Amino acid sequence: MGTILITTDYLEPGDQVDDLLRAAGHRTVHSPATGRRPEGEMADLLRSADGALIAGEPVTAQMLDTARALRVIARSGVGYDSVDVDAATARGIVVCNTPGANKNAVAEMTMTLLLMCAKRIGETLDGVRKGTWPRHDTRELRGATLGIIGFGASGQAVAQLGAAFGMSVLVSTGHPTSGSGVDYVDRNDLLARSDFVTLHARAQSDGSPIIDGPALAAMKSSAYLVNTARGSLVDELALIDALRGGRIAGAGLDVFAREPVAVDNPLLSMSNVVTLSHLAGQTREARAEASVAAARDIVAVLEGGQPLGAVNAP
Known part of the structure; x- marks a missing residue:
């Protein structure tokens, strides 16, 4: 069983993504990203996570230094420039996105x-x-x-x-x-x-x-x-x-x-x-498709399988 950090603000306990991850035997921790976090908060959240399903907030090399158990970061969207992919790759962490979902x-x-x-x-x-x-x-x-x-x-x-x-x-x-x-x-x-x-x-x-x-x-x-x-x-x-x-x-x-x-x-x-306020990909349909795809990739990585949306090759 792994611990999955979920920061995408429209995901919540008991929804389809939460049920999918729990059915696979994982524990979920929700901490919605609703603005700039206090310094060090994201690093603390990642420290105890095996997987992370995130929105567009930054994930830096410094945050990953203490995330010893982290094996996969999945974006509930297409862009992944907020994640230091090189740092993740160097640490053996798979980074995934969901191209085409929105x-x-x-x-x-x-x-x-x-x-x-x-x-x-x-x-x-x-x-x-x-x-x-x-x-x-x-x-x-x-x-x-x-x-x-x-x-x-x-x-x-x-x-x-x-x-x-x-x-x-x-x-x-x-x-x-x-x-x-x-x-x-x-x-x-x-x-x-x-x-x-x-x-x-x-x-x-x-x-x-x-x-x-x-x-x-x-x-x-x-x-x-x-x-x-x-x-x-x-x-x-x-x-x-x-x-x-x-x-x-x-x-x-x-x-x-x-x-x-x-x-x-x-x-x-x-x-x-x-x-507008970065709304283009935020339909109900796109959110559902992207979030489920991200969750499935997390499960795949933690079970030793091949994710569909990997953007790096640790």
Whole structure:
């Protein structure tokens, strides 16, 4: 029997994941991540765990130094840049994620942000609430060009929805997929031609952005940027500057460089920016699929089996 630490905030004792882990003979310890923990708390929690099912909170090499029994860390989501994978690998700890579990949720939210930008919904809602009855010029998605940077599961799902709306789809990726019905182009070409640019790439290994000042300068002044992937992919200061200067038309952002986003971040007060709270993958269906997949990988590792979502090879 092992002890499984669960920090994902929407998981709780007695749910499907808890039942799955207990049925496999393990003891669960729930400590939901609802914000920044006091220093040392996460290390203390990991110290007595054989497995950990976590959300997006950091797991550092220092925390792993005292986690002597820990054998597996499973993310209830796709991104795992919050985990020091090299440190885990060096200590023989398997790190897993759940690729594809939230692809439909992310794709739907991406299209929601595209539509909100194209139809200027944020500005209109604000105006109606203030009694001004705005009549903005808006645009249709049909006939527009959608540029997708990164073409994993969520990027491919966005391409399908974009095509269904009648959009031409351009993709920039290092891993083209045959028969996908999109046009593969280099990133500069994509930025120059797209009416909407949406990000579905992993975080850069060095944390650097892929949308910086020069990238924004390459976009059309009428184009919109949508990010449902990682906040680190966008240079926020450069984006603020581009928006203020009218060099792009607007943005739809579900993620930020620092979360929760500071209330004085200028992006929150811009009328041509739609901001959300890292919600793209948080549907009931995606949460259930990702959490169960993560729990099954934990059981597999602790039973000496092969997890489906391992991202390292200790």
